[in-house]
Amino acid sequence: MLKIEDLHVSIKDREILKGVNLEVKAGEVHAIMGPNGTGKSTLASAIAGKSGYEVTQGNIWFKGKNLLDLSIEDRAREGVFIGFQYPVEIPGVSIANFMRTALNEVRKYRGLDPLNGAQFLKLMAEKQKVVELTDKLSTRSVNEGFSGGEKKRNEIFQMALLDPYLAVLDETDSGLDIDALRIVANGINHLRGADKSIIVITHYQRLLDYIVPDVVHVLFDGKIVMSGPKELALELEKRGYDWIKEEYEQGKL
């Protein structure tokens, strides 16, 4: 599904990612952990194609295509979804109008007929249920005045509607109360399937109780320095990152 090869990314001439290698197969869930500022969100942005994130070396293969050759919107249309750590507020654009436009653009790209108003509303109601999003929220402008938790839930709602092949969820679990965490985890599990891949970027083990990952990676200093089974997340939670830092600095990783 996704194969990242020796990815180097610079922002304003400062190298942030220094050779990331990562392969995620169809049906797998991977977790990426690591200290603040080590490049996790940068990796997500590079996959999305954000301008200013200059890829100086490497490739991002997705279903046989190099994402680096595609525009931001075409990556999404191919089936890549990024759940943002800090979703943007867009006053004046209703969630319904936004998502209908998005879904129909994706459908057009794939040679499918657009959904009419009624079809879309039906689908929207269905997906709203998945993330227990109230009508009160869905009729509002995108993220405008949403609480931190509401924004994250809205990200999962959009993911559910767009039904991507690959979802990269950047700290979708931060700022959620216990119920919201369960709802968001449900939404993510709902997407899971043999032809889907999920990458969750997180600082906490608790999300991984709900969404059991196949592999856990540690991103440090712009590289993936350690990968292991789900137990690695527990160990990181217990021991922190100092030992990784030490081993990395001693050249052991």
Place this chain on the structure above:
Amino acid sequence: MRAFTQFVQQLYGANQSQYPDGGQAGIREMRENALALFLQKELPDKHIQGWQQSVLNKKARTDYVQKLQPDPYRPLAEYFQCRVQDLHPTVLPVSNGWFISENQTVNVDEQGVITGSLFAAIRQYPDLVLQLLAHPNLEKENGLVALNEALFNDGVFVYIPDNVKVEVPMQIVSLMNTADPLLVNNRHLIVLGNNAELSVIQCDDSIQKESTFSNNVSEIYLGENAHLHYYKTENKDAASMLLHHVFVHQKSYATFTSTAITFNAGYVCNSFHVNLNEPMAEAKLYGLYLVDKEQVCDNHIFINHAAPDCKSYQLYKGIMDDEASANFHGHILVAPDSQRTAAFQTNKNLLLTDKAHVTTKPFLEIYADDVQCSHGATVGQLDEEALYYLRTRGIGEAAANRLLMFAFANEIVQNVAIEALRDRLGNMVQHRLHGELNVCAQCMLNNNIVFPISLEE
């Protein structure tokens, strides 16, 4: 004397015997005085506050002609049809500067509502009309108002008696449909008695390529607790100049709400001069201008807080593409005794290119001390982060741009209280942002005009 001024002097000399006077000597006198004033003031130029950037003098030609009488009568249905769904207004048509009616008399309905040609009204109700017709303090205004008062041909007269709430909106439609370079000075007079209520939709459309110059004045008198909802839109060709000066005179508890949307035109100048003359009066002015190519749109607003306890609110937004330019000049005057005034002004602009241009100037003149007043202006581009976010959901760049522009513009459209009109204007804004709308596709004129698009699709 500038060339245009000289031209007006000659035009007046040649045409004056044919200008209508409704049988009233007072009107001749009014014209004479106004002409003298215009010759002295001329068109406003860079020396006049708010007109520093104006293209008016550059664009005004010296070969205009005036239509001195109405075209032969034809039934309205043959001539004009506005097919905005579910909006069934009382249409007050003006063609080439003249009110269209079969018998040149005004219409009086069972509630006493009077509508019709201004000159018919002058003939039938000289006492009522004449006292309100001449602009009070003409010498205080710029030369354009004097120009109108000297040369005006006809216009619409509307009178709503006390306590009458008119349910059906009135639509004043001004059409320009001629091969001549027309100079039109319409004079509209709208009078609402105490506790009266009315919605007016004013549409200016032209369908010809010839250069025209419309310089219209509307005088609006609102009695105590009268409420006027005023909508103004235009869709003119690039060769036209359309200036409209709206003067509002409000008594206590009267409210004036306007939404002015500019879609298209060579040069559009919308000016609102609101006099809050008695306590508790309120004015809300919304405006939207969407200009591209080399179009120019000027907005002049003057809110005169002449009495205590009045409120005014302005929200104007504009999108400038290509080499278009716009000018927002918002003047709020709070007189020394106008305590407890609340006056707010906001102007927001989006520039889509490096060559697009906007000048925004708030001008607050406050002489009272117990006043709540604020103003804010922004000039910017579309929000890059928002664009990125939309694109990561699969929305292409152009569509994402449009979504954000529509969101920006829709804040104004949402203030339209008539649902059918709000939907139609929203739709027109959307098409305008697609670069599709050249003329109001809902207007149907009889001249074998083929509209390039259909909004139904």
